[in-house]
Amino acid sequence: MEHLWAPWRVEYIQQEKPAGCILCDKPVEDNDARNYLLYRGENNFIMLNSFPYNTGHLMVAPYRHVASLEELTDAELHEHFEIVRLSIKVIRQVYHPDGFNVGINMGKVAGAGIDDHIHTHIVPRWQGDTNFMPVMADIKIVNEALAETYQRLKEQF
Protein backbone atom coordinates (compact mmCIF):
# COMPACT_ATOMS: atom_id res chain seq x y z
CA MET A 1 0.00 0.00 0.00
CA GLU A 2 1.32 3.42 -0.93
CA HIS A 3 1.53 5.87 1.91
CA LEU A 4 -0.67 8.91 2.05
CA TRP A 5 0.86 12.23 2.91
CA ALA A 6 -0.88 13.38 6.09
CA PRO A 7 1.38 15.86 7.89
CA TRP A 8 -1.23 16.78 10.54
CA ARG A 9 -0.73 13.30 11.96
CA VAL A 10 2.56 14.53 13.39
CA GLU A 11 0.56 16.18 16.17
CA TYR A 12 -1.08 12.87 16.97
CA ILE A 13 2.21 11.02 16.98
CA GLN A 14 3.88 13.67 19.17
CA GLN A 15 1.06 14.42 21.59
CA GLU A 16 0.89 12.76 24.95
CA LYS A 17 -1.61 9.95 24.82
CA PRO A 18 -4.58 10.60 27.12
CA ALA A 19 -5.08 8.21 29.99
CA GLY A 20 -7.87 5.74 29.49
CA CYS A 21 -9.30 4.61 26.19
CA ILE A 22 -10.95 7.07 23.80
CA LEU A 23 -12.99 4.29 22.20
CA CYS A 24 -14.51 3.56 25.62
CA ASP A 25 -14.75 7.17 26.83
CA LYS A 26 -16.21 9.01 23.82
CA PRO A 27 -19.41 6.94 23.45
CA VAL A 28 -20.36 7.43 27.14
CA GLU A 29 -19.75 11.20 27.00
CA ASP A 30 -23.06 11.88 25.29
CA ASN A 31 -21.56 14.58 23.11
CA ASP A 32 -21.64 12.91 19.72
CA ALA A 33 -21.21 16.00 17.56
CA ARG A 34 -18.14 17.18 19.44
CA ASN A 35 -16.65 13.70 19.52
CA TYR A 36 -17.46 13.15 15.84
CA LEU A 37 -19.51 10.11 16.68
CA LEU A 38 -21.51 9.43 13.54
CA TYR A 39 -23.63 6.43 14.29
CA ARG A 40 -24.56 4.16 17.17
CA GLY A 41 -25.51 0.56 16.66
CA GLU A 42 -26.45 -1.85 19.40
CA ASN A 43 -22.93 -3.21 19.90
CA ASN A 44 -20.73 -0.95 17.78
CA PHE A 45 -20.41 2.69 16.80
CA ILE A 46 -18.80 4.80 14.09
CA MET A 47 -16.43 7.65 14.82
CA LEU A 48 -14.57 9.99 12.52
CA ASN A 49 -10.81 9.62 12.86
CA SER A 50 -9.55 12.98 14.18
CA PHE A 51 -6.18 12.41 12.53
CA PRO A 52 -7.40 11.14 9.19
CA TYR A 53 -5.30 9.66 6.43
CA ASN A 54 -7.88 11.00 4.00
CA THR A 55 -11.20 12.86 4.01
CA GLY A 56 -13.90 10.57 5.35
CA HIS A 57 -11.56 8.29 7.33
CA LEU A 58 -13.88 6.43 9.76
CA MET A 59 -13.41 3.91 12.54
CA VAL A 60 -15.92 1.27 13.54
CA ALA A 61 -15.50 -0.09 17.07
CA PRO A 62 -17.42 -2.21 19.55
CA TYR A 63 -18.47 -0.50 22.79
CA ARG A 64 -16.76 -3.30 24.67
CA HIS A 65 -13.06 -2.91 25.39
CA VAL A 66 -11.55 -5.96 23.70
CA ALA A 67 -8.19 -6.18 21.97
CA SER A 68 -8.78 -8.79 19.33
CA LEU A 69 -11.37 -9.99 16.81
CA GLU A 70 -11.81 -13.42 18.35
CA GLU A 71 -12.93 -11.84 21.61
CA LEU A 72 -16.05 -10.43 19.97
CA THR A 73 -19.30 -12.35 20.34
CA ASP A 74 -21.06 -13.49 17.17
CA ALA A 75 -23.59 -10.68 17.52
CA GLU A 76 -20.87 -8.05 17.99
CA LEU A 77 -18.84 -9.36 15.08
CA HIS A 78 -21.81 -9.58 12.77
CA GLU A 79 -22.98 -6.07 13.53
CA HIS A 80 -19.41 -4.77 13.32
CA PHE A 81 -19.14 -5.75 9.67
CA GLU A 82 -22.68 -4.68 8.88
CA ILE A 83 -21.68 -1.25 10.07
CA VAL A 84 -18.46 -1.40 8.06
CA ARG A 85 -20.62 -2.11 5.02
CA LEU A 86 -22.96 0.76 5.89
CA SER A 87 -19.99 3.10 6.25
CA ILE A 88 -18.72 2.20 2.81
CA LYS A 89 -22.17 2.84 1.33
CA VAL A 90 -22.46 6.25 2.95
CA ILE A 91 -18.92 7.34 2.03
CA ARG A 92 -19.57 6.27 -1.55
CA GLN A 93 -22.72 8.38 -1.71
CA VAL A 94 -21.11 11.46 -0.22
CA TYR A 95 -17.54 11.38 -1.54
CA HIS A 96 -17.54 9.08 -4.59
CA PRO A 97 -14.10 7.58 -3.92
CA ASP A 98 -12.35 5.34 -6.44
CA GLY A 99 -11.55 2.71 -3.81
CA PHE A 100 -11.14 1.96 -0.11
CA ASN A 101 -8.61 0.69 2.39
CA VAL A 102 -10.53 -1.27 5.01
CA GLY A 103 -8.48 -2.84 7.74
CA ILE A 104 -7.66 -3.74 11.29
CA ASN A 105 -4.29 -3.32 12.93
CA MET A 106 -4.00 -5.77 15.80
CA GLY A 107 -1.13 -5.07 18.14
CA LYS A 108 1.42 -2.24 18.26
CA VAL A 109 3.78 -4.16 16.02
CA ALA A 110 1.06 -4.17 13.34
CA GLY A 111 0.71 -0.41 13.55
CA ALA A 112 -2.23 -0.05 15.91
CA GLY A 113 -2.40 3.42 17.51
CA ILE A 114 -4.92 2.12 20.04
CA ASP A 115 -3.85 -1.46 20.51
CA ASP A 116 -6.17 -2.65 23.28
CA HIS A 117 -9.56 -1.74 21.77
CA ILE A 118 -10.21 -3.26 18.39
CA HIS A 119 -11.45 -1.04 15.56
CA THR A 120 -11.75 -1.22 11.80
CA HIS A 121 -10.41 1.66 9.71
CA ILE A 122 -12.26 2.70 6.59
CA VAL A 123 -10.20 5.02 4.40
CA PRO A 124 -11.63 6.20 1.09
CA ARG A 125 -9.11 6.47 -1.73
CA TRP A 126 -9.04 8.53 -4.87
CA GLN A 127 -6.98 8.08 -7.97
CA GLY A 128 -3.74 9.96 -7.44
CA ASP A 129 -4.30 10.79 -3.78
CA THR A 130 -0.83 9.60 -2.81
CA ASN A 131 0.84 12.32 -4.85
CA PHE A 132 -1.68 15.00 -4.06
CA MET A 133 -0.10 17.58 -1.76
CA PRO A 134 -2.89 18.75 0.51
CA VAL A 135 -2.99 22.46 1.25
CA MET A 136 -4.45 21.57 4.61
CA ALA A 137 -1.21 20.95 6.43
CA ASP A 138 -2.37 23.28 9.18
CA ILE A 139 -4.08 21.43 12.02
CA LYS A 140 -6.68 24.20 12.53
CA ILE A 141 -7.83 23.87 8.96
CA VAL A 142 -7.93 20.09 9.36
CA ASN A 143 -10.27 20.53 12.34
CA GLU A 144 -12.60 22.72 10.31
CA ALA A 145 -12.51 20.16 7.56
CA LEU A 146 -13.40 17.46 10.12
CA ALA A 147 -16.47 19.35 11.27
CA GLU A 148 -17.61 19.66 7.67
CA THR A 149 -16.95 15.99 6.97
CA TYR A 150 -18.94 15.11 10.09
CA GLN A 151 -21.89 17.20 8.93
CA ARG A 152 -21.94 15.75 5.44
CA LEU A 153 -21.71 12.15 6.57
CA LYS A 154 -24.07 12.57 9.53
CA GLU A 155 -26.88 13.60 7.17
CA GLN A 156 -26.56 10.31 5.31
CA PHE A 157 -26.41 7.95 8.29
Ligand SMILES: [Zn+2]
Ligand atom coordinates in the same frame (compact mmCIF):
# COMPACT_ATOMS: atom_id res chain seq x y z
ZN1 LIG B 1 -11.61 0.77 25.15
